Amino acid sequence: MPIERAAHYAAEDAEVVMHLHQVLYPQIEAEPGLSFVYQRIELPTAQVLYRMERAGVLVDAATLERQSSELGARMLELERKAYEAAGDSFNLNSPKQIGEIFFERLKLPVIKKTASGAPSTDEEVLEKLAADYPLPRILLDYRALAKLKSTYTDKLPRMVDANTGRVHTHYAQAVAVTGRLASSDPNLQNIPIRTAEGRRIREAFVAPAGHRIVSADYSQIELRIMAHISGDPGLTEAFARGDDVHRATAAEIFGVDPAGVSSEQRRYAKVINFGLIYGMSAFGLASNLGIERDAARSYIERYFARYPGVAAYMEQTRANAREQGFVETVFGRRLWLAEIRSPSGPRRQAAERAAINAPMQGTAADLIKLAMIAVQEWIDRERLASRLIMQVHDELVLEVPEGELELVRGQLPRLMAGVAELSVPLEVELGVGRNWDEAH
DNA sequence: AGGTTAAGCGCG
DNA sequence: AAAGCGCGCTTAACCT
Numbered sequence A: 001m002p003i004e005r006a007a008h009y010a011a012e013d014a015e016v017v018m019h020l021h022q023v024l025y026p027q028i029e030a031e032p033g034l035s036f037v038y039q040r041i042e043l044p045t046a047q048v049l050y051r052m053e054r055a056g057v058l059v060d061a062a063t064l065e066r067q068s069s070e071l072g073a074r075m076l077e078l079e080r081k082a083y084e085a086a087g088d089s090f091n092l093n094s095p096k097q098i099g100e101i102f103f104e105r106l107k108l109p110v111i112k113k114t115a116s117g118a119p120s121t122d123e124e125v126l127e128k129l130a131a132d133y134p135l136p137r138i139l140l141d142y143r144a145l146a147k148l149k150s151t152y153t154d155k156l157p158r159m160v161d162a163n164t165g166r167v168h169t170h171y172a173q174a175v176a177v178t179g180r181l182a183s184s185d186p187n188l189q190n191i192p193i194r195t196a197e198g199r200r201i202r203e204a205f206v207a208p209a210g211h212r213i214v215s216a217d218y219s220q221i222e223l224r225i226m227a228h229i230s231g232d233p234g235l236t237e238a239f240a241r242g243d244d245v246h247r248a249t250a251a252e253i254f255g256v257d258p259a260g261v262s263s264e265q266r267r268y269a270k271v272i273n274f275g276l277i278y279g280m281s282a283f284g285l286a287s288n289l290g291i292e293r294d295a296a297r298s299y300i301e302r303y304f305a306r307y308p309g310v311a312a313y314m315e316q317t318r319a320n321a322r323e324q325g326f327v328e329t330v331f332g333r334r335l336w337l338a339e340i341r342s343p344s345g346p347r348r349q350a351a352e353r354a355a356i357n358a359p360m361q362g363t364a365a366d367l368i369k370l371a372m373i374a375v376q377e378w379i380d381r382e383r384l385a386s387r388l389i390m391q392v393h394d395e396l397v398l399e400v401p402e403g404e405l406e407l408v409r410g411q412l413p414r415l416m417a418g419v420a421e422l423s424v425p426l427e428v429e430l431g432v433g434r435n436w437d438e439a440h
Numbered sequence B: 001a002g003g004t005t006a007a008g009c010g011c012g
Numbered sequence C: 001a002a003a004g005c006g007c008g009c010t011t012a013a014c015c016t
Helices: A003-007 A010-029 A032-055 A061-086 A095-105 A123-129 A135-153 A196-204 A221-230 A233-241 A245-254 A263-277 A282-289 A293-306 A308-324 A345-381 A402-417
Strands: A170-172 A182-184 A211-218 A326-328 A334-336 A387-391 A395-401 A428-433
Touching (some): A032 A170, A032 A345, A061 A196, A211 A345, A211 A402, A221 A233, A221 A308, A233 A308, A245 A263, A263 A345, A326 A345, A345 A387, A345 A402, A395 A402
Antiparallel strands (some): A170 A182, A211 A428, A326 A334, A387 A395
């Protein structure tokens, strides 16, 4: 239960809920899509979440505490180097003090400014400055370690229940506007994975004796949903063939054979594929890839020429959102867009990007909720001792007794892939390990 | 003392 | 005027 709830009275909460139900339920009942989302997705999901929160995750606090000490020692050394390079001591955690050292004392060039007009010292700026000066790299390294220590290795051990050795996150079911869950206290949906350094934290998310951690994630789920919703033939065929979709996209955009796609071309295609899901413009693509805007524009043009269904989807979604004031997922979940008709260009465009993204992100959220329900039903029906313990947007994590391992390995992917019949297959990748890192 | 905002960054 | 969607958490700085 979130801490804030402690300040409320249960009877008042119940009364508010009653009134909300009286007003909102008839509106849900009037729409088949909304009824499906409420009855077949959200209500059963609530039960699954309750059980996941109660189950919790076993966390090896001692491992994290060792990592904290190691990180602390390395930070101290970086701190020393930073003071040496700056010629003065300062608070490495303070963007304001960093700004004074960088832009007043050392006269480094200002690359960009924050919303409030102060010179920015964010990662992108530091990365650029690091090409010409020593201090920015030291600070980048320090920040990476400080993030790991303060947010994860220091914090998680304190959140472990002393009796069970487990952490019990809260999954908010009605916070994210797209229908995603949001995890808090602690947030288990942003545990590091992208760097080797950060990934070590996952070694502390462990299976109890006689058990294994099983991780199962949907592969490229949002792009598959884009293929389904848009009906684009090229994208649909790529998934039907089981192609590496980024490679296939690169082959189309650059006009080469899939086998002849270079690693850089594939990297470009991947950025474009992800960018499209978020409604990215030529400006955004150019700054992301470090290329000219004209070049970015021509890549996008070539993409839309090769995948005309996707181009049509983008246009159709904008138009629909503007006419109706909302967009919906495949299952009928709605996202209302208050600013879709705003006279302010930037506000309207931001709403358009949200409109383009929401059906994909939201349908993915619908699908994994259906998967959670199906998995829990299966576990109950078969009287298994396996437990769902985490959800990370496109991934389910289970704690599985060794004796059930082969059964779960065989059934879980089919169960997850079978929750809906889209125009492209759903694929699930499964991993097993003694901890969360190994399971990946 | 305690709350809020800004800046920054972890994840999908 | 802004430029890539959706979240939660930490520290510093500022405010009451």
